[in-house]
Amino acid sequence: MPQTASAFADVAASDAALRRFLHGLPGVDAVGLQARAAALATRSIKTTAKAYAIDLAISMVDLTTLEGADTAGKVRSLCAKGRVPDPADRSTPRVAAVCVYPDMVPVARQALAGTEIKVASVATAFPSGRAALPVRLADTRDAVAAGADEIDMVIDRGAFLSGRYLQVHDEIRAVKAECARPGGEPDAHLKVIFENGELATYDNIRRASWLAMLAGADFIKTSTGKVAVNATLPGTLLMLEAVRDFHAATGTRVGVKPAGGIRTTKDAIRYLVLVNETLGADWLSPDRFRFGASSLLNDLLMQRQKLSSGRYSGPDYVTVD
Amino acid sequence: MTEQPTATTTPTTTATPITPAGPRSAPGPLPGFAYAPAPESRDLAEIAPSYGLYIGGEFREAHNGKSFTTLDPSSEEPLSEVAYGGAEDVDAAVRAARDAFPAWAGLPGAERAKYLFRIARIIQERSRELAVLETRDNGKPIRESRDTDLPLVAAHFFYYAGWADKLAHAGFGTDPKPLGVAGQVIPWNFPLLMLAWKVAPALACGNTVVLKPAETTPLSALFFADICRQAGLPAGVVNIVTGDGTTGAHLVAHPGVDKIAFTGSTAVGKEIARTVAGTGKRLTLELGGKGANIVFDDAPLDQAVEGIVGGIFFNQGQVCCAGSRLLVQESVQEELLAALKRRLTTLRVGDPLDKNTDIGAINSAEQLARIASLTEAGEAEGAERWSVPCELPSDGYWFAPTLFTGVSQAHRIAQEEIFGPVLSVLTFRTPEEAVAKANNTPYGLSAGIWTEKGSRILWMADRLRAGVVWANTFNRFDPASPFGGYQESGFGREGGRHGLEAYLDVR
Numbered sequence: 001m002p003q004t005a006s007a008f009a010d011v012a013a014s015d016a017a018l019r020r021f022l023h024g025l026p027g028v029d030a031v032g033l034q035a036r037a038a039a040l041a042t043r044s045i046k047t048t049a050k051a052y053a054i055d056l057a058i059s060m061v062d063l064t065t066l067e068g069a070d071t072a073g074k075v076r077s078l079c080a081k082g083r084v085p086d087p088a089d090r091s092t093p094r095v096a097a098v099c100v101y102p103d104m105v106p107v108a109r110q111a112l113a114g115t116e117i118k119v120a121s122v123a124t125a126f127p128s129g130r131a132a133l134p135v136r137l138a139d140t141r142d143a144v145a146a147g148a149d150e151i152d153m154v155i156d157r158g159a160f161l162s163g164r165y166l167q168v169h170d171e172i173r174a175v176k177a178e179c180a181r182p183g184g185e186p187d188a189h190l191k192v193i194f195e196n197g198e199l200a201t202y203d204n205i206r207r208a209s210w211l212a213m214l215a216g217a218d219f220i221k222t223s224t225g226k227v228a229v230n231a232t233l234p235g236t237l238l239m240l241e242a243v244r245d246f247h248a249a250t251g252t253r254v255g256v257k258p259a260g261g262i263r264t265t266k267d268a269i270r271y272l273v274l275v276n277e278t279l280g281a282d283w284l285s286p287d288r289f290r291f292g293a294s295s296l297l298n299d300l301l302m303q304r305q306k307l308s309s310g311r312y313s314g315p316d317y318v319t320v321d
Numbered sequence: 322m323t324e325q326p327t328a329t330t331t332p333t334t335t336a337t338p339i340t341p342a343g344p345r346s347a348p349g350p351l352p353g354f355a356y357a358p359a360p361e362s363r364d365l366a367e368i369a370p371s372y373g374l375y376i377g378g379e380f381r382e383a384h385n386g387k388s389f390t391t392l393d394p395s396s397e398e399p400l401s402e403v404a405y406g407g408a409e410d411v412d413a414a415v416r417a418a419r420d421a422f423p424a425w426a427g428l429p430g431a432e433r434a435k436y437l438f439r440i441a442r443i444i445q446e447r448s449r450e451l452a453v454l455e456t457r458d459n460g461k462p463i464r465e466s467r468d469t470d471l472p473l474v475a476a477h478f479f480y481y482a483g484w485a486d487k488l489a490h491a492g493f494g495t496d497p498k499p500l501g502v503a504g505q506v507i508p509w510n511f512p513l514l515m516l517a518w519k520v521a522p523a524l525a526c527g528n529t530v531v532l533k534p535a536e537t538t539p540l541s542a543l544f545f546a547d548i549c550r551q552a553g554l555p556a557g558v559v560n561i562v563t564g565d566g567t568t569g570a571h572l573v574a575h576p577g578v579d580k581i582a583f584t585g586s587t588a589v590g591k592e593i594a595r596t597v598a599g600t601g602k603r604l605t606l607e608l609g610g611k612g613a614n615i616v617f618d619d620a621p622l623d624q625a626v627e628g629i630v631g632g633i634f635f636n637q638g639q640v641c642c643a644g645s646r647l648l649v650q651e652s653v654q655e656e657l658l659a660a661l662k663r664r665l666t667t668l669r670v671g672d673p674l675d676k677n678t679d680i681g682a683i684n685s686a687e688q689l690a691r692i693a694s695l696t697e698a699g700e701a702e703g704a705e706r707w708s709v710p711c712e713l714p715s716d717g718y719w720f721a722p723t724l725f726t727g728v729s730q731a732h733r734i735a736q737e738e739i740f741g742p743v744l745s746v747l748t749f750r751t752p753e754e755a756v757a758k759a760n761n762t763p764y765g766l767s768a769g770i771w772t773e774k775g776s777r778i779l780w781m782a783d784r785l786r787a788g789v790v791w792a793n794t795f796n797r798f799d800p801a802s803p804f805g806g807y808q809e810s811g812f813g814r815e816g817g818r819h820g821l822e823a824y825l826d827v828r
Contacts, residue, residue, distance in 0.1 A: 027773040029793045032624030042464060044359035044676035052354060241623050276354045277667050284354055 008214055008250070015166040022165060022210060028202035028238060037233040043273045050269070054304050055093050057268040057296075058085060060286045062120055062257065064099040064294050066127075066225070072107045075100055079111035081321040086301050088317075089308070095297065096286040097150060101126070102139060105146035120150035120191070124175060127195075127224035129154040133171060140178040144188050151179055152191040152221060152292075155208065157198045165211055172215035191219035191257055197229030205235055209242035219255035225292065230260025233270060240278040253282070259292025265303040268296060356669075359676040361463045366454035368540065371402040374410055374563060375546035377417035378556025384409035389565070391539055394460035395673050395682035395717040403539045406562035411531070411571040414560040418502040418529040419577055421557030426499045426527035430486030437482030437524060439552040444475045451544060455513055456673045458540040460682030460718070461636050463674050469635075473798055474517040477816075480800035481521035484821060488526065491818055497825040499527035500603060501579035506569045506593075507542075508585045509535035509684050510639040510740075516542055518804075518815045519582050520559060526824035528580070531560045533572050535585075537685045539563040570596070578602060582823065584641070587738075587764075587809050605813025605823045607641065607805060609738040610766030612787070613759035614644030614795060615749075618653045620771035621793065626660050629744070632769060632795035634668065634722050637683055638742040641810075642767035644795050645739060647724075648755055651748045658726065658746065665709045665722050672714075683718040683741065692720050692741030699725050699734035704745070736762055752777060756784045765807025769795040788814075 011021045045053055063082045065074060079098050086092040097118035098108050108119045121143035125131035131139075140151055153175045159167045172192055179188040192212040196205050212220050220239055223230040236258045243254045258271055268291060275283050283289055298318045306312050371388065373380035387405035392398065406414075425433070444451065451474075452466040461470075489495050503523045507515040512534060523530050534542035542561050549559045562568060566589070573581050573596050583593050584607040597604045614632045616625050632644025649657050673681035683689045700706050704725040713719040724744040728735050734745045749755040759768055768787040770778050778792045788806045791797060798804070803819035805811060813823050 026620065026622035029621035029624040032621065032627055032794065036624070036627050042468065042676070043356065045356060046359045047357045049355055049357040056354070272354060281354065 011214060012166065012169050015164070018165045018169060018211075019163065022207040025206055025210060028206055030202055030234075033202055033238060034234045037237045037274070040237070040273050040277060041233060041270045043270075045269050045273065051304075051307050053269045053272050054265060054300050054307065056284060057265070057272060057291065058300050058304070059093040059096060060290050061095040061297050061300075062097045062099045062259075062290045062292045063095045063297060064225070064259075064292055066099070066101060066122060070101060070104055072104070075104045075107045076111045077321040079108055079117075081297070081319060082117050083112070083115055085297060086304070086318065089305070092301065092304065096290055099152065099292065102143035102146065102148070105143050105148045109147040118149040119147060120152055121146075121148035122152045122154075122224075123148075124153040126152070126154055126193075127226040129156050130158075133174065136171075137174060137178055140175050144179055144181065148188055149186075150189045150191060151175070152193055154193045154195060154224060155212070157195055160199065160204070160208060160211075165207075169211055169215045172212055172217065176216045189218040190216070191221045191255075192217040193221040193224055193259075195224055195227060196222050196232070196235045197227040202234070202238055205238050206242055209239050210246065213242070213246045213252070213254050217254060219257050219290070221257040221259055221292065223258075223260045225260030231258035231262055231292075233274065236271060237274050237278065240274055240283075243283075244279050253288060255288040255290065256283075257290040257292055262291055262293050263295050264299050268300065356677050358672075360672060360674045361449075361453055361456075361467075361676060363453060363457065363674060366450045366457065366544075368401050368454070368457070371404075372540070372543045372563070373404045374406050374414070375543065375549075375559070375561040376410070376414045377420075377560065378550065380546070383407060384413070389536070391458060391537065393457050393717075394537070394684050395714070397716055397718075400458060401540065403543070403563045406533070406564040406568045406571075408571045410562055410564075411568065411575055412577075414531045414562045415502055415504070415572075415575050415577040417557035417560050418531050421555055422499075422501055422529045425524075425529055425555060425558050428527070430488060430525075430527075433525060433527065434482045434485035436552055436554050437478050437485060437521065440548055440554070441475050441478035441482060443548050443551055444471070444478060447544075447548070448472075448475065451513060451541060453674070454544055455541050456681070458538045459509065459512060460673050460684050462678040462681040463676055464678065465636060465681075470511060470514050473800070474513050477514075477517040477521045477800045481525040481820075484522075484818075485525040488821065488825070491821050493822060493825050493827045497526075497827060500824060500826055501528060502577060503528045503530050503580045503582060503824065504572045504575065504578040505530060505532045506572065506581070506583045506585065507532065507534055508641075509538040510636060510641070512538040513541040513545065515584050516545055518584075518820075520545075522815070522820045523582075523824045524558065526821060528824050529558045529560075531562060531572060531578070533562050533564060533569045536563075536565040573597065576600075580604070580824070582813075583607070587811075590811060603823070605805075605815070606811035607813075607815065608764075608766075608809060608811040609740075610641045610643065610764045610806065610810050611646055611736065611738055611762045612642055612644045612764075612767035612769070613646045613648050613755075613785075614769040615648045615755050615759060615771065615781070616650065616653065616657060617752075617755075617770075617772040617774070617777065618650045619773045620653070621773060622653075622657065622660060624793065625657070625771040626664050628769060628771060628793070628795040629661060630664060630668070633744045634665075634680060634742050635796050637680060637720070639684060639688070639740050640796065642789060642796065642804075643740075644767065644769050645744060646735060646759075647744055647746045648749050648758055649746065650755075651750055654746075654748050661724070662707065665724075668709065668722055670709075670711050670713065670719070670721065680722060680742065683720050686718055688740065689718040689720060692739055692743060695734060695737060695739045695741075696723060696725075696743055699728070699732060699743075699745070702732045702734070704728045704732055704734060730758060730761060738764070752781065756781060760784075760786045763809040766805075766810035767791070
């Protein structure tokens, strides 16, 4: 029977209740999940479907730079790229967002003024999340105050792995509260990063998905891009299935963002196929699905040029920013 | 899990309606992610207008000059005229095999292995061609012939090539001998794979072969004959006689045959057993099945749904070990069926050569009629029918994926093998009841168990009377794993070390 969101009101009433709920979710058979992802990866997307998928993928990119060496110049250059991904072809869609560290939010905000491109900021002591809660909340507050439209937070994997689910839940809630903007301004959207590579098991990924959605995540995101294992097809498929079940149970539509390691058009299209066959057309939109990536965009542009011109150009025919 | 998804509240139900493969319209504000047609090139398999019988290393006309037409079941388009083997032709083939036997059996195992390895490699090299051919003659989706059939065919030859020089260590004595001439009759559901299951162990053990492929799918066996020539296999070691049931009956009854191996229906299997009785011929039979796919309430739900779909809709359900009965624990029935129906609406039915097709054509008009008649019986007996709403091509033989709920053990669709994309759903309350219901058919070929509890898997597997029991998967095959049935599903094992026994004189 479908149940309303209120049916989950008691789920997070106590650590014990939350643990019972999360451990009562159906298990994940790793072999079966991987086989399903591999089977969907054999879908053959050609001609018109490919052109559609490439433009859709470009419009879903969160163009990202998250480096210690980031400067205002680097961020401005990335923003320019996001506005006009291919100067030679103005019909190319713009990207969904530019994703930076909190101190670069004002620069990105200014560089993207007048566009619909969102400014996303990582926060909460990204990527490890290893700071006291007040510090993580202050980090978030700072990014929101600087004008971030979207906050990409990390969960405390240590707390999750030691079974302190309620703590993780309440911290997501607290960060979500920091995303609120008083005075009628739209709240920042909250993306919750699990770091699947550190959660290690598929059962954990399903539990983290439900935990984050129950706590109010607008998006759930695979990874930071800073560890050895980042976005994978099976891990993302599992998160899409959790989103599907959460929607069936509550009517709430949560977005999904795979991040890290997605570099080619072929990869991106495989993710879009997963979305299409798990959640359907409703989720094939930048409002519900994003790619966290930096080098992916140029491969999408090269494939786009190939489709329109009939020949391959080369890496010098797309801009490097 | 309390938050059960239902078909009515799930977006995928409406967002991805089933359509013939090719462009499809999706609702919503976006133009939709329609998969453009992605057909594999039919030119990859060049089909001659006519084929002869392969006897003694060369192709020849049938003795009586007769032939029959083989069709593409997805369009009813004629593919080729194939020689119809009569009694004289079967006799000639058995003689050729008999003549070739001493030299073939006398080769050192390592020499026979060279030929088998060569055949395996040629199959790999020609796998795209063979996949297209198989899909055109059989109607199965290219995704399956390319990703399942052909890799397994090559794997079987590689596997048994490895045994050829190690027979003394297989546990059948220090110097096991071949039987002689093996007469092999194979079905139409996996034409080339069933050939591989039969031919590879026979040759590895030193037997020679007369093979009769199914009437509706003779082409891949004839291409295999060409591969034998390409591999330089000595003349007469493999002989292919195409034809119908009468041709097969001639082969089974021929006094020069030492062993019969048959895969097909239980009715024909019984007839063969009667013919062979008292002749001293060895016999192995792989017959029908009514496999139970048993889902407990603690199953990995999404993967169980995939396993159910793979269990009964793989190859349009035309699989002897198909999981054609779903036994679901009552406490998760509603949740599971909602998830299953939602998943079934995303299946892509249509052009078998399209790389995105999940469900292809039924192999023949005759089989389609059988499926239709049994599903009608299911409705008449009061089971509730649900078919995915899909548009089927107007030409060719098609049947929409279907499931029946409210099925009880007394219904024909719970007892008889439908051999089509039709799932009967039954429920159980306890593990004991699941075992009792799963075993309660005249068959015993396959079963599947879905649970996260390892001890229950072992407890169930001990009690299920089925030749193969899959745990948290279904329809997985490997050449190293023996395959065969209980009761009316036949006897003898194919595959693995056990599969050698059927082709060695070990009695």
